[in-house]
Amino acid sequence: MSAKNMFLKPGFVRAPLQNGVGRYVCQLQRIVFKFCKSSGGSRGMRDFIEQDLVDFAKVNPGVVVYLKPRRHRSPVVVAEYLNGDRVWMSCHNKTHEEITKWIEVCRTQQGNNADTRLRKYQYTDHPSIQGPWTPFTFKDPELNTTVLPNTKFGANNRLPISATEQLRLMFEKQKLYEGDEIKTAE
Structure with a gap:
């Protein structure tokens, strides 16, 4: 742990009330x-x-707005x-434009988490030296310069034919066979 985190209050990262899941x-x-x-x-x-x-x-x-005029003081915005x-x-x-942007920032954030030392529920004495895993960890670097869509990197050429596609092909073959049988009977 670094020394700068010694004096910050500890806290966990949590989504308040699972915000965005329901309303x-x-x-x-x-x-x-x-x-x-x-x-x-x-x-x-x-x-x-x-x-x-x-x-x-x-x-x-849902936001309570207060105006507080003060003589010979610098303007301040306090968000709670x-x-x-x-x-x-x-x-x-x-x-005016800068204040509008800062008010929008205050409206959309969930508080000041910069002064909180983030804690985790898990702890290890030997952290990984490889770094965190990301979805791009084992991707082919050639993918960065390829123009997509490309059949070499597409998922469609690697998957077996789906059951729906098999039924559709069987139905088309059956229609062709019945059509040939009708023509020969005439």
């Missing part, structure tokens, strides 16, 4: 916009509040999530 639950619970009504550094924040805040609140009815995390972000001298 999507927005993890953003509350967002607070702190700004100055007269400061030049808060201009982008004031533009966002005037133009886009009402639409943001209509689209996201369902898991208890708080993300604090300074918006000093940011444009």
Whole structure:
């Protein structure tokens, strides 16, 4: 374990409430916009509040939005999530577009996991020196430069004929045989 992880709180990676399996639950619970009504550094924040805040609140009815005007202070956005995390972000001298993008980032993430030391349920004294397995570990390198679809790398030429295809071929042969028999009888 490296020394930088010694002072981080430990935690496990988990999908909150299996988010996305059934219905999507927005993890953003509350967002607070702190700004100055007269400061030049808060201009982008004031533009966002005037133009886009009402639409943001209509689209996201599960998110509580607070406006907190403060005199002679730098603009700040504080996002609070369902898991208890708080993300604090300074918006000093940011444009309206930049603030819109950062609000979208806050809306779509599930909190600040950067300050958590990730733990695993499994542990080994002798980790693999080969690295993790990926689906591309044992693929042919020629596949990188090949124009696809290619019969050499296609899965269709390696598989045996399916049962449905066998029945279709048998039916076509039977139709041809019955057709020849009818023609000879006439």
